[in-house]
Amino acid sequence: MMEEMKNRFVAIKYNINGAPNECDFEIKSETICLSARSKEVIVKNLYVSVDPYQLNRMKAHSSSQAAISFATAITPGQGIDTYGVGRVVSSGRSDLAKDDLVVGLLTWGEYTLAEPGRLLNKLDPMDLPLPYYVGPLGFSGVTAYGGFYEVCKPKKGESVFVSAASGSVGSLVGQYAKLFGCHVVGCAGSQLKVDLLKEKLGFDDAFNYKDETDLKSALKRYFPEGIDIYFDNVGGKMLEAAVANMNTFGRVAVCGAISEYTGGGRKASPDMLDVVYKRITIQGFLAADYLKCYADFISTTAEHLRTGKMQGLSDISYGVESVPSAFVGLFRGDNIGKRIVQIADE
Structure with missing residues (x-):
């Protein structure tokens, strides 16, 4: 039976x-x-x-x-x-x-x-x-790895901004960027998360977006020389503010738009003149696009986790x-x- x-x-x-x-x-x-x-x-x-x-x-x-x-x-x-x-x-x-x-x-x-x-x-x-x-060794990790290395195409020393930086993907992107040699600033929704980004994950700086009345001005403070790479997990006003602060030939990797999923928030409307004249690349992507990187991703990330270079x-x-x-x-x-x-x- x-x-x-x-x-x-x-x-x-x-x-x-x-x-x-x-x-x-x-x-x-x-x-x-x-x-x-x-x-x-x-x-x-x-x-x-x-x-x-x-x-x-x-x-x-x-x-x-x-x-x-x-x-x-x-x-x-x-x-x-x-x-x-x-x-x-x-x-x-x-x-x-x-x-x-x-x-x-x-x-x-x-x-x-x-x-x-x-x-x-x-x-x-x-x-x-x-x-x-x-x-970190699942789809969130593949998303962070493929999105940062393949979509953002980073160069050592560039300035990187990560939204929802204490989340499953953002927390990994910031760590990859630091290991690569970039200057990294993240945003999150509480002081506890901000402290974690700086003290545990090694971000150069971080801020609580809920404390900011003007996101464009906030990003100007944290990136006085402009943003080279924006890893976007939220969409909405944050995407608009990041595009306004991007450098020429800046890259935006659009991983998610959680602020827009529930239908309650305003949809992003970045200044397209900035996109044109700064020649900004805005690219959406999915984890499945980068399964070709899976073997490299697993070996590299597992080693970083074992040695404590990543959390x-x-x-x-x-x-x-x-x-x-x-x-x-x-x-x-x-x-x-x-x-x-x-x-x-x-």
Whole structure:
């Protein structure tokens, strides 16, 4: 007789078109068979990622949903896929065995039924904590690495501005930039985060954007010689202010626009005369664009983490029930570093 087990998972009750609330989510239950069929893999989820971009997948309509498979619409009532680390319970794949650790596309739930073709790879932890493979060695890390080195094309000594600098991507970008030899200033939403950027992550300077009434003037103070690179995680007024302070041939890497996701903030409207006459490059990008850099990214970043040249910031809550509050908190700026939910003990 095949063994069966209850799987609890998070779903949205309906499409979310504004700021998310915990009441928009529900914990559902299903029965799964713990004997994998041909080429299927059943994974016990250990750590799963919680990311702002998921909100765009929860909307009734978003231009992002047709852009790439990772951003397809989430159907109300159905399971929600995400990046994470887990342990194999049952495997129909020859390259994965029971009890193997895996990293890849899991779900906001207790178990994942991985069908053939799903992104799922065996994991060798390399003496680093498992949450690192969801954060600095996961998609957040690839985003920071590819965005900084490939999109920003930095030169030693350049001035770099990072918004949402204490977040999962921004905190890594600032550290890559410092290791590369750039002058780095970040902004965040509390004095605690500002202090962390300067004291723990080694930023040259940082400021609380909530204390500034005029962002353009603030950036002029922190970058009297102008900004060469702006790594944008927020969009809106911050993007406008950064463009106004860019140097000639400045580069803007547009990673995210969290201030615009909920529909409540004003959309960015940078001065296009600045863009034209300063010959500024503004480029959007996705982590998937830079999977070709994955081997270099993993070896370089893992070594930096091992030697203490880089710090991995994780904000971890526990239990599948905590996923909705962890997600909603992203849009209040609650998190420091990568927001992760630990679903089960290792």
